[in-house]
Every structure is written in C-alpha cells, then in structure tokens.
Amino acid sequence: MDIVGHARCFVAVAEERHFGRAASVLGMAQPPLSQRIQRLEKELGVRLFERTSRSVTLTPGGALLLDHARALLAGTDTFLAAARRVRDGRTGLLRAALPSGTAAEPVAAVLAGLHRLQPGLEVELHELSTTEQLARIAAHELDAGVVHHPCDTSGLALGPVLRRELGVLLPPESPLAAHVDVPLSALTGHDLVLFPRADAPAVYDELLTTCARGGYTPATVRHGQGDRFVRGLIDSVHAVAFAPPDPTHPADASGPGIVWRPLTGAPLSLRFSTAWPKDRTSAAVTAFTDTALDVLHNTAGVFADMPTSPLHLRPSSEYWL
Incomplete structure (x- = not known):
C-alpha cells in the first residue's frame, strides 16, 4: 500500500470535513478517494471517520492519528526536497582536487567561491597529481579536478584550457x-x-x-x-x-x-583545465569548475590556450631516443 498517498488523502478529508472538497483539493474523483480511505482504515484496523449523509467527522482514533499523518507528510516532503537538492548539486558532498603544489591563495579562493555559490555544500578538497586525479575520477572517488595536459581525457568533460609559462x-x-x-x-x-x-x-x-x-x-x-x-x-x-x-x-x-x-x-609552459566525468555533471561540479577556472585565470602568468594537438595523446619523447 502507498502509505504516503493514503495518508495524504486522510489529511485532506480530515481538514476539509467533506469528501467532495477533499477530492477537489487532491485533484481526483470522489469515489477513488472514498475507496482509498476505506483501504487505509482496513489496513490500520482503525475507523478514521464517522460518515453521515450531511457530515464527515473524525473518530477519536482518527483524531489521534491525524498529527502522526501530518508529521509523516512533512518528513516525506523534507526528504524529497533534500533529494532534489542532492540531485541538483545544491547540497551534499563535493570531492574535488587541485594539482600538487597549488599555492595557498588559489586554494583559499576556490573554497571561498564554492561557499559563496553553494553555501550548503560540504567540500572535500584534495591536493593530487594528474595521474591520481584521473584514477580517482575513473573509480568514482572524485567528482572534479584540475588536470595538466597532455593526459588521457577519454570519458571526461573539460573546461577551457589555460597555459602558464615557466x-x-x-x-x-x-x-x-x-x-x-x-x-x-x-x-x-x-x-x-x-x-x-x-x-x-x-x-x-x-x-x-x-x-x-x-x-x-x-x-x-x-x-x-x-x-x-x-x-x-x-x-x-x-x-x-x-x-x-x-x-x-x-x-x-x-x-x-x-x-x-x-x-x-x-x-616551456604548463597547460591545464578543469575536468569531470561527462555523465556526472551537477550544480556542485559546475560551481567548482567555474570557480576554479576564474581563480586560475586570474593567477599570475596564466593565459587562455588554444591547443594545436589532441590533449589526450602522449607526445613522442625525443629526449628518450
């Protein structure tokens, strides 16, 4: 039995004191509403309403259960709202990473930006190499990061590539x-x-x-x-x-x-960009990538880059020949 749906019907009838008005509030016909109340009473083993041709009133048992039904509906609405926020990335946990050796100022700026954009978000920020970030993203242990190029970008979405001269x-x-x-x-x-x-x-x-x-x-x-x-x-x-x-x-x-x-x-230069799984974009990930891009773009010596070769391919290393 859909206990939440039946409880919603029970509360509507109790508040309207009329099956017809309650059915209108719920957006359903009156006969199915009456059937739902009957099924609920049978399931609970408690008569909830006294019905006459002119009125509908709560029984003592119904009156005792009404507050519990309202609490159930309030908890359900809270749960569904929280689930929507998690789905949209507006709360919950974000696991993100910045490259090894990132200075203190950009780290602080990224965290401050995330707090401003997503105040309910818990952020777990790591300092990880590109290899470690790629491995953790593949293992679903990291939601987003900042990686150096070239690297294997298969399965990843990338932000704009930036370059920092050395x-x-x-x-x-x-x-x-x-x-x-x-x-x-x-x-x-x-x-x-x-x-x-x-x-x-x-x-x-x-x-x-x-x-x-x-x-x-x-x-x-x-x-x-x-x-x-x-x-x-x-x-x-x-x-x-x-x-x-x-x-x-x-x-x-x-x-x-x-x-x-x-x-x-x-x-010589280092090229880098934000990266995250193509199939796991959320508002939290977007907030991180936007914030990190803004912070890094305003770091000394950083410029927008237009790669001339695929970022996922390893270069042939003449040094090792």
Whole structure:
C-alpha cells in the first residue's frame, strides 16, 4: 500500500470535513478517494471517520492519528526536497582536487567561491597529481579536478584550457642570474629538478623533449615536489628547476637566495583545465569548475590556450631516443 498517498488523502478529508472538497483539493474523483480511505482504515484496523449523509467527522482514533499523518507528510516532503537538492548539486558532498603544489591563495579562493555559490555544500578538497586525479575520477572517488595536459581525457568533460609559462629557478651563485632572460641551451651543465614522472608522464616527457630541442639535456634529472625541498636541491647540487612567475621568486630579485628568470622565447609552459566525468555533471561540479577556472585565470602568468594537438595523446619523447 502507498502509505504516503493514503495518508495524504486522510489529511485532506480530515481538514476539509467533506469528501467532495477533499477530492477537489487532491485533484481526483470522489469515489477513488472514498475507496482509498476505506483501504487505509482496513489496513490500520482503525475507523478514521464517522460518515453521515450531511457530515464527515473524525473518530477519536482518527483524531489521534491525524498529527502522526501530518508529521509523516512533512518528513516525506523534507526528504524529497533534500533529494532534489542532492540531485541538483545544491547540497551534499563535493570531492574535488587541485594539482600538487597549488599555492595557498588559489586554494583559499576556490573554497571561498564554492561557499559563496553553494553555501550548503560540504567540500572535500584534495591536493593530487594528474595521474591520481584521473584514477580517482575513473573509480568514482572524485567528482572534479584540475588536470595538466597532455593526459588521457577519454570519458571526461573539460573546461577551457589555460597555459602558464615557466621560467627557471637558478642557484644564487649561477652566472645566469645576471641575465634578463635565460636560453634553454645555457642551462647545460646544471642538473634538473622535476616532479616525479608518475605524477604526469606525458607532461614530464613533453618538458624534457622541449628542453632537448632547445639544446638542454640535463646529465641528471632529480625529483622533488615541495617548494622547500626543490629549493634545497637547487642550492646544494647546483641544479635548476622550472617554475611559473611567483611573488616568492621575482625576476628582479637581488641578494642571496634562489633566483627566478624567464626563459628566452618562453618555450616551456604548463597547460591545464578543469575536468569531470561527462555523465556526472551537477550544480556542485559546475560551481567548482567555474570557480576554479576564474581563480586560475586570474593567477599570475596564466593565459587562455588554444591547443594545436589532441590533449589526450602522449607526445613522442625525443629526449628518450
């Protein structure tokens, strides 16, 4: 028996005290309404109404059950409203990710934007590499993220692709620190610090291929992720690393410490976009992708990009040949 539907009929008759008026309120004919009340009374084993040709009144048992019926309907309406909000992404849990090494300011800005757009949304924000994001999205453990390209984008919807040009972090004693900008070929003799290849294999290969084309083939590639660890390697082993412009390593820095310089001709960049499953778009996912895009687009050195090759294909790496 549809207990909610029958309870709705019971409450309507109790409030209208008339089967005809109750049927009109419910948008149904009177005979089916009378039949529903009879079935409800039979199912409950309680007579709900005293009926005469001129009036309909609640029995003592009906009066006792009326408040419970109203509570059942209120709870049902609350449940259905909550389900609609979850379906539309206006409440519930959003599991999202930003790339490893994202600065504190963009993280805070993304969370603030989500709170503004979806105040009832619980956000679980992770710092994950592109490889980790793709694996978790495929396993339905992540709703949306920001991935670096090129990568395998099959089954994903993508936001606009953005590009952030990379410069080079140099040891403070390097003669190259005196240059306005640095050609890739001038880095010969320096080791290179890169993120672990497993984090984004195609991006890793693309960076090394571009370096090789530009005349720089590092004798040793060292791996690091955290800013302090990378800077420690640069300082201690006379290595270099690629990084976007950032207030912590301005191009006009002087004195002791790591020095950042732009690369001549801007040959290196990171391309990235928001990504989410094509079949799992919701208002919460849209809020995240819109917010992340806005925050990242307003980050120093970020520009809109028009890819000239498919984003899901791995480049052939001349560096490894």
